[in-house]
Amino acid sequence: MQMLSNRIKAVQTPIIPTVGDLIAANPGTISLGQGVVYYDPPDSVFSAPAKFNSDPENFRYQFVEGIPELRASIRHKLIGDNKIQNRLNEIVVTAGSNMGFLNAILAICDPDDEVILIRPWYFNHEMAIRMVNCIPVSVDSNEDYQPDLTALEEAITNRTRAIVTVSPNNPTGVVYTQENLTAVNNLCKQRGIFHISDEAYEYFCHDGAEHFSAASLDDAASHTISLFSLSKSYSLASWRMGYMVVPEQMFLAIRKIQDTNVICPPVISQYAALECLKAGSSYCAPMIEGLGSVRKYFLGGLKTISSVDHCSPTGAFYVFFRINDSNLKDMQVVQKLIQDYGVATVPGQAFGMENGCFIRASYGALEPTVAKKGIDRLIEGLTALIG
Amino acid sequence: MQMLSNRIKAVQTPIIPTVGDLIAANPGTISLGQGVVYYDPPDSVFSAPAKFNSDPENFRYQFVEGIPELRASIRHKLIGDNKIQNRLNEIVVTAGSNMGFLNAILAICDPDDEVILIRPWYFNHEMAIRMVNCIPVSVDSNEDYQPDLTALEEAITNRTRAIVTVSPNNPTGVVYTQENLTAVNNLCKQRGIFHISDEAYEYFCHDGAEHFSAASLDDAASHTISLFSLSKSYSLASWRMGYMVVPEQMFLAIRKIQDTNVICPPVISQYAALECLKAGSSYCAPMIEGLGSVRKYFLGGLKTISSVDHCSPTGAFYVFFRINDSNLKDMQVVQKLIQDYGVATVPGQAFGMENGCFIRASYGALEPTVAKKGIDRLIEGLTALIG
Numbered sequence: 199m200q201m202l203s204n205r206i207k208a209v210q211t212p213i214i215p216t217v218g219d220l221i222a223a224n225p226g227t228i229s230l231g232q233g234v235v236y237y238d239p240p241d242s243v244f245s246a247p248a249k250f251n252s253d254p255e256n257f258r259y260q261f262v263e264g265i266p267e268l269r270a271s272i273r274h275k276l277i278g279d280n281k282i283q284n285r286l287n288e289i290v291v292t293a294g295s296n297m298g299f300l301n302a303i304l305a306i307c308d309p310d311d312e313v314i315l316i317r318p319w320y321f322n323h324e325m326a327i328r329m330v331n332c333i334p335v336s337v338d339s340n341e342d343y344q345p346d347l348t349a350l351e352e353a354i355t356n357r358t359r360a361i362v363t364v365s366p367n368n369p370t371g372v373v374y375t376q377e378n379l380t381a382v383n384n385l386c387k388q389r390g391i392f393h394i395s396d397e398a399y400e401y402f403c404h405d406g407a408e409h410f411s412a413a414s415l416d417d418a419a420s421h422t423i424s425l426f427s428l429s430k431s432y433s434l435a436s437w438r439m440g441y442m443v444v445p446e447q448m449f450l451a452i453r454k455i456q457d458t459n460v461i462c463p464p465v466i467s468q469y470a471a472l473e474c475l476k477a478g479s480s481y482c483a484p485m486i487e488g489l490g491s492v493r494k495y496f497l498g499g500l501k502t503i504s505s506v507d508h509c510s511p512t513g514a515f516y517v518f519f520r521i522n523d524s525n526l527k528d529m530q531v532v533q534k535l536i537q538d539y540g541v542a543t544v545p546g547q548a549f550g551m552e553n554g555c556f557i558r559a560s561y562g563a564l565e566p567t568v569a570k571k572g573i574d575r576l577i578e579g580l581t582a583l584i585g
Numbered sequence: 586m587q588m589l590s591n592r593i594k595a596v597q598t599p600i601i602p603t604v605g606d607l608i609a610a611n612p613g614t615i616s617l618g619q620g621v622v623y624y625d626p627p628d629s630v631f632s633a634p635a636k637f638n639s640d641p642e643n644f645r646y647q648f649v650e651g652i653p654e655l656r657a658s659i660r661h662k663l664i665g666d667n668k669i670q671n672r673l674n675e676i677v678v679t680a681g682s683n684m685g686f687l688n689a690i691l692a693i694c695d696p697d698d699e700v701i702l703i704r705p706w707y708f709n710h711e712m713a714i715r716m717v718n719c720i721p722v723s724v725d726s727n728e729d730y731q732p733d734l735t736a737l738e739e740a741i742t743n744r745t746r747a748i749v750t751v752s753p754n755n756p757t758g759v760v761y762t763q764e765n766l767t768a769v770n771n772l773c774k775q776r777g778i779f780h781i782s783d784e785a786y787e788y789f790c791h792d793g794a795e796h797f798s799a800a801s802l803d804d805a806a807s808h809t810i811s812l813f814s815l816s817k818s819y820s821l822a823s824w825r826m827g828y829m830v831v832p833e834q835m836f837l838a839i840r841k842i843q844d845t846n847v848i849c850p851p852v853i854s855q856y857a858a859l860e861c862l863k864a865g866s867s868y869c870a871p872m873i874e875g876l877g878s879v880r881k882y883f884l885g886g887l888k889t890i891s892s893v894d895h896c897s898p899t900g901a902f903y904v905f906f907r908i909n910d911s912n913l914k915d916m917q918v919v920q921k922l923i924q925d926y927g928v929a930t931v932p933g934q935a936f937g938m939e940n941g942c943f944i945r946a947s948y949g950a951l952e953p954t955v956a957k958k959g960i961d962r963l964i965e966g967l968t969a970l971i972g
Contacts, residue, residue: 200779200808202838203695211837212844215649234645247634247853258621258950259822262602293680293825293847300846308590309696309718325845330717331696392587421587435646436852438680450598451589457599458712459687460680464851465823466634563645 209325213548220536228572230559231542233368233516236569237485239433239470240477246469260465262457263449264291264441268468271475272441279479280400281414282424287449290456291471293463295398295427295440297456300326302394302423302442305451307332307359313394314353314361316345318518318549318556320368320396333357336550342509343370343518345378351385360392360423361385366399366409366513369549369558373403373513376410383412387421398427398440399514401479402562404490407512413443420445430562431482432474437467439474489515492561492569499577505584515562518546521555523584528555531583539579541572596712600935607923615959617946618929620755620903623956624872626820626857627864633856647852649844650836651678651828655855658862659813659828666866667787668801669811674836677843678858680850682785682814682827684843687713689781689810689829692838694719694746700781701740701748703732705905705936705943707755707783720744723937729896730757730905732765738772747779747810748772753786753796753900756936756945760790760900763797770799774808785814785827786901788866789949791877794899800830807832817949818869819861824854826861876902879948879956886964892971902949905933908942910971915942918970926966928959 214232221227250256263269269289276282276289292298299322307313309331315323317336327334337353340346350361363382365374379395386393395412403409413422424443429435444452456462474481496517500508508519521531528545536542546556559576561569601619608614637643650656656676663669663676679685686709694700696718702710704723714721724740727733737748750769752761766782773780782799790796800809811830816822831839843849861868883904887895895906908918915932923929933943946963948956 200693200777200832202835203691203693203698205695206692206838206841209841209845212649212841214646215840215844232646238641238644244634244638247631251631254625257625257820257823259601259619259816262599293851296848297846304590304716305593306587306590308592311590322845322848325841329691329842329845390587429646433644436644436849438847438849438851445587448589451593453602454593454596454599454712455716457602458596458709458716459684459846460825461683461709462823462825464680464825464854466853467851 205329205331208328210321210548213321213544217532217542217544220533221542224536224540227536227540227542228568228575229542229563230561230572230576231544232563233560234435234563235430235433235485236562236564237433240474240481242473242477243470246473247466250466250469256465260462262453262462264463265465265468268472271472275475276443280411282411282443284443285446288443288446290442290444290452291463291468292440292442293438293460294429295396295425296322297460298425298440298442299323299394299396301452301455303327303330303332304455305448306392310357311359312355312357313359314350316363318369318546318551320364321548323362324550343367343372344374345382347378347381347385350382354389354391358391360394362394362396364396366402368399368514369516370518371511371514371516372509373407373409379410379412380415383415383418383422387417392421392423394423394425396425398425398430400426401431401482402486402514403512404493405512428471428474431479434470434474437470438464439467439471488566489562492566495570496561496573499573502577503580503584506580516558516560518556518558521557521584523555526555526584528557531555531557534583535576535579539575541575541579543576592716592718595715597708597935600708600931604919604929604931607920608929611923611927614923614927614929615955615962616929616950617948617959617963618931619950620947621822621950622817622820622872623949623951624820627861627868629860629864630857633860634853637853637856643852647849649840649849651850652852652855655859658859662862663830667798669798669830671830672833675830675833677829677831677839678850678855679827679829680825680847681816682783682812683709684847685812685827685829686710686781686783688839688842690714690717690719691842692835693779697744698746699742699744700746701737703750705756705933705938707751708935710749711937730754730759731761732769734765734768734772737769741776741778745778747781749781749783751783753789755786755901756903757905758898758901758903759896760794760796766797766799767802770802770805770809774804779808779810781810781812783812785812785817787813788818788869789873789901790899791880792899815858815861818866821857821861824857825851826854826858875953876949879953882957883948883960886960889964890967890971893967903945903947905943905945908944908971910942913942913971915944918942918944921970922963922966926962928962928966930963
């Protein structure tokens with residue numbers, strides 16, 4: 199019989215489509231599930247198709263690594279916003295940041311090689327590592343969900359190829375300190391492994407928290423892979439646009455991978471990305487500030503429930519909390535909240551939290567007034583369930 | 586030192602960007618290199634962005650497997666054009682057909698599993714197989730570049746997971762007979778392996794040749810994976826749109842893979858694809874017919890050179906020929922033709938032809954008058970080199 203591969207059986211079933219099916223079966227559900235923003239892309243994005251159409255050459259394949267104008271624009275942004283000095287042959291446009299991560303794993307890992315993820319981790323990272331027969335090694339973050347440097351160092355073996363950080367973090371919403379990111383980057387350098395730095399939420403910082411790019415450190419260039427996304431900041435999710443900054447010696451390897459996978463990132467989306475970068479981070483700043491009030495409202499609500507533990511995240515648009523009730527399983531809670539309270543969240547098991555009942559809630563996907571209504575439903579449901 | 590993976594070192598350097606670099610260094614070169622069409626997408630594609638923009642939900646992620654309207658339209662097309670009876674949960678939209686192939690390999694192959702390719706093969710297939718640590722097994726086609734059934738059967742081992750066919754073929758331009766495709770499909774069924782059928786050039790048939798879809802056979806559904814592309818027929822190359830028809834039990838596996846890689850195919854491109862499928866194959870029929878005269882012109886020219894062997898391909902827009910001169914290497918010929926005669930082709934080694942000097946020329950990428958000029962340069966160059 200024609201069977202599926204073992205590698206694909208080892209990959210977890212994606213949680214977002216699963217939760218999506220539950221939402222579809224329960225009309226009227228307010229979703230604090232998927233990680234998207236509620237606002238639209240910059241208006242100038244709507245002018246991108248006409249510019250794209252004006253040159254028939256744009257209908258053919260373009261460069262594997264992205265069109266030159268966009269890469270030049272990214273280079274400028276990286277220098278200005280991230281303080282990452284870079285050369286053009288370190289920049290690759292990807293069809294979303296997940297593709298950037300998969301590119302990185304294929305370029306640096308052989309089967310049975312290990313990649314260290316800080317738990318709770320981003321599920322698609324763990325899935326990508328398993329899908330190409332590598333081994334995700336989970337290292338728990340400390341009680342503030344910051345990297346635990348001692349534990350990371352102890353987890354490195356002779357099969358370790360990289361440590362992955364996500365800051366601002368998905369799913370915890372925590373912004374890693376410059377000190378911690380510097381320490382992780384130095385550790386990687388010293389041990390001859392790569393630092394993969396996922397910065398998809400770079401502009402989503404609250405309460406004075408500041409984003410730091412590890413690749414801005416001196417001597418980071420040869421061992422740091424930085425991943426960026428336009429899905430969140432510019433609401434370009436469905437256009438599939440991200441980019442990666444890689445050590446120059448990796449450029450041709452990424453070209454091979456991307457040629458085999460997608461040939462080139464969609465060119466019309468690259469024209470849209472150009473418009474976003476022209477608009478710059480001042481475009482999303484007011485909306486992100488507006489999300490700050492939703493965040494405060496959310497954290498205030500959670501405080502009223504004694505048997506919920508959470509930290510006060512200052513980044514992204516996630517709150518990650520633990521329900522202290524040993525009788526409850528996370529997926530049960532998620533189902534009950536959807537079916538009985540009309541609000542969707544994501545279970546902690548998707549992020550590697552098998553022990554304990556953890557939930558991720560996203561407050562970025564809805565207009566602040568709707569998000570607050572969803573938060574009310576969530577607090578009401580949690581109070582009734584575990585009061 | 587932080588090193589690249591062995592798997593990526595084992596993947597060949599993509600030939601199209603390499604030839605592209607040579608073309609860029611020799612301005613005025615006419616390219617018979619890359620496999621694209623010279624004509625533009627249907628006009629209705631230009632209305633797609635406005636339709637996409639009219640619903641802000643389109644800016645968020647959409648279904649991993651593609652938007653429902655497009656999948657319904659594909660289902661209809663498959664029944665009408667390909668005689669493939671199918672259910673909705675057998676159709677997955679991909680960001681190009683290469684992604685469909687990578688999806689398939691990941692879903693059915695573990696490391697060290699074997700996939701049989703008919704040589705000369707399509708380079709990105711071989712690259713994808715190696716990239717995920719599987720083993721491409723080359724089986725030579727027969728003297729007409731049709732599948733050699735006996736050789737295919739003999740190549741099957743207990744590690745074989747699939748046989749791949751590409752018809753109309755890249756790089757040879759040969760259309761596989763219904764009889765041969767049926768035999769390959771039956772062989773796969775009988776031996777418990779998959780048949781991966783790449784049909785990117787389905788509408789590109791000349792001189793009465795007819796395209797046949799193996800998945801239209803009775804009982805093919807559970808072991809046949811069919812790959813389609815909108816890049817060629819509708820000139821949608823840069824939008825990255827393809828789709829795959831898979832056995833229903835594979836649907837969730839493909840969802841896992843695509844969620845990890847691209848999350849969802851670019852949604853604006855899916856709106857463009859919808860317009861193309863509405864236009865249907867009658868859109869490309871006149872242009873494909875026009876290519877027929879270029880094909881005849883090309884074959885007539887080749888006949889004037891005695892030391893060139895070629896067949897008379899009736900599909901796609903490729904001519905694949907052998908230069909009978911043991912002193913010449915294919916890449917030397919390609920370089921010389923670009924530098925001295927201003928015409929670009931692709932060396933046979935990229936398609937697995939290590940013995941002998943083979944060249945692929947594409948006559949689809951240029952307006953017929955320009956293509957003929959390129960063919961003149963090619964014939965002139967070949968005559969001078971090997972006359």
